[in-house]
Amino acid sequence: MYEQPIIQVKDLNKRFGNGCHHCNDSAEANLFKNYCPKCRTIYACRNVSFDVYPGEILGIVGESGSGKSTVLQCLYFDQEVTSGDVYLDDPEFEGLNLLTLSSQKKRYVRNHKYGMVYQNPVKGLKMNFSTIGNIAEKLIAAGNRNVNTMQLIGQELLETVQIPIFRMKEAPRNFSGGMQQRVQIAKALSNQPPLLFLDEVTTGLDLSVQAAVIDLIKQIQRELQISMVVVSHDLAVIRMLADRTLVMLNGEVIEQGLTDQILEDPAHAYSQQLVYSML
Structure with a gap:
């Protein structure tokens, strides 16, 4: 393991709503799960x-609505954060909190440093x-501006994700869900990012297709x-992919550690419930 993380995320907070004295004073005591019944603020x-x-590969697992x-949406700048710090181990951004960068700089990070694969391919691809x-x-x-270079890179990436080259001129709307995810992965890899985000990439796919996508990753x-x-909400997917895992519940990280450790000896009652549900 390397000593220097490629990315450090510190005290990331995302709130939907303004909050009130009922939830701001003591979020722990006055929230119903991650929801304030007084002002209807959600602490995602x-x-x-x-x-x-x-x-x-870091896995993040939890039920729907766990945050x-x-x-990922906050890290990829799809959502504005309420507060927090994100640092990238990159000379261009040394010591800079990525969340406070200008819109132009954030676009640069998205286009050069990050790749994103969404659960719904419609979000990541232009289907037409x-x-x-x-x-x-x-x-x-x-x-990039050279058409020939872009075509060569595109063909190499499609071969990497096992999409037939003769279908490269087809629109993704003609493809199966598994193939659409493969095209998303190829697109996300095209700028050779050091960091790739994958959000529920196997959800809704047949088991055999899920296995093929996991093998590809x-x-x-x-x-x-x-x-x-x-x-992923599926601990079986996390088990196959992740070196370390965070377990989230109601917007909070309730447990983290080596994936094997969490699977074999979960400490938190919710983590235990997740593991038992796999058996």
């Missing part, structure tokens, strides 16, 4: 902190564009040594 993320190391996907056009869109955003991580944050 509460003081979430973690590090991700080079070449590591796990909101964490060609498949290779979707990949080119990300390359253009990262500053493991192959990419092994060959490219890219760091990943994988969000």
Whole structure:
């Protein structure tokens, strides 16, 4: 394990609503789960902190509404955070809290340092564009302008994710769900990001397709040594992919550690419930 994390997330908070004295004074005592019954504020993320190391896959697991996907949306700048700090181990951004950057700088980080694969491919792909056009869109955003170069990169990536080259001019709307996820992965990898976010990428897929997508993710991580944050409600997916795991409940990290450790000896009652549900 490397000593220096590639990304450090410190006390990330995301609140939907203004809050009130009822929940601001003592969120622990006055919330129903992560909801304030007085002012109807939802505390989607509460003081979430973690590090991700080079070449590591970090899993985030929890039930629907636990805040796990909101964490990724905040890191990828799809959501404005309420408060928190995010630091990237990169000379361009040394000592800078990414969450306080200008919109232009945030776009630069998204286009050069991050890749994102959404649960719903419609969020990550333009369904009426060609498949290779979707990949080119990300390359253009990262500053590429040479059409031949972009086509070569696109073809290599499609081969990597096992999409037939003869289908590269087809629109993703013609593809199955598993193939759409593969195109998303290719697009996310096109700028060679050091960090890849994957949000519930196997949800809704047939079991055989899920297995193929998981194998692809493991192959990419092994060959490219890219760091990943994988969000899932399915502990079986996390078990197959993640080196370390965070367990989230009601917007908070309630347990974290090596994935094997959490699976074999979960400390928190909710983690125990998750593990028992796998058996």
